[in-house]
Amino acid sequence: MTTVRIIGAPTDYGANRRGVDMGPSAIRYAGLSDQLSRAGVEPVDGGDLAVPRAEERDPDHETLPSGTAKFLRETAEVCTRLGDDVADSLAAGETPLVLGGDHSVAIGTLSGAAREADLGAIWFDAHADLNTPETSPSGNVHGMPLAAALGYGPFAEMDWAHAPRFRAENLVLVGLRSVDPAERELIAGRGISAYTMSDIDDRGITTVVEEAIETATDGVDGLHVSLDLDWLDPTEAPGVGTPVRGGVTYREAHSAMEQVADAGVRSMELVEVNPTLDSHNETAELATELAASAFGKTVL
């Protein structure tokens, strides 16, 4: 039986809205372990990483040659420990499931998951998360994890940020509807596969995800699934810090997760659940249900 190790990373260093640090707690409370058991995997809860409160830290203390990346030192510190935990879990034959926290935790997940294996990733998100400190409109690192993992801009000099065996050719973005100009250039310039919401409108979720899996898994050892809950429409997932209208439906989201379950998930993360903006914990609940689908839960 597959063992899924739950690793909480309760940070909100990477987001401008406080509250996403309560994500792991809300997701557990929504019944994650039960859902995973029903999916036929064995959940093991590794608890939360210790994360110092943002109020005790200075967001701007890191001086970069150019650009802004708030709480970069704290992010580096958490992601270094998270990367080690993810790598250890994989080495023990488990499937790590990281609970954010904001999406900057993906820097840690990817660096750990791509340490001993060639990794492909599908990024289910309204956003591209490909900004660098120079191009970011916000200075928020949750908009930068993919640029960090791929070593773009000043991240090239930061060892902790690298995902050593993860290449842009095996990255696929699905569900885009809010992309910054520099991110658009990177997608075109580096040949990153990307599907917008219009692609999903035109071709349907099944075809899009089928192609995404094919590209992400081509020639690699395993698949990472990064699920930013703002991928879904805000009517389904109100508890997120950067909602964008026009996202996927509840059913499309499940269908996509069922497809990745068939492909096989080597590591996964659930990020950007913000309980302070949620309605009766429904976004956290949705996150648990989608994780169960991604690990093979079926009706019959």
Ligand SMILES: NC(=[NH2+])NCCC[C@H](N)C(=O)O
């Ligand atoms: N993981 C997220 N929710 N990212 C939102 C990023 C928003 C915007 N593109 C930025 O870089 O600031």
Ligand SMILES: [Mn+2]
């Ligand atoms: Mn997003």
Ligand SMILES: [Mn+2]
């Ligand atoms: Mn994101």
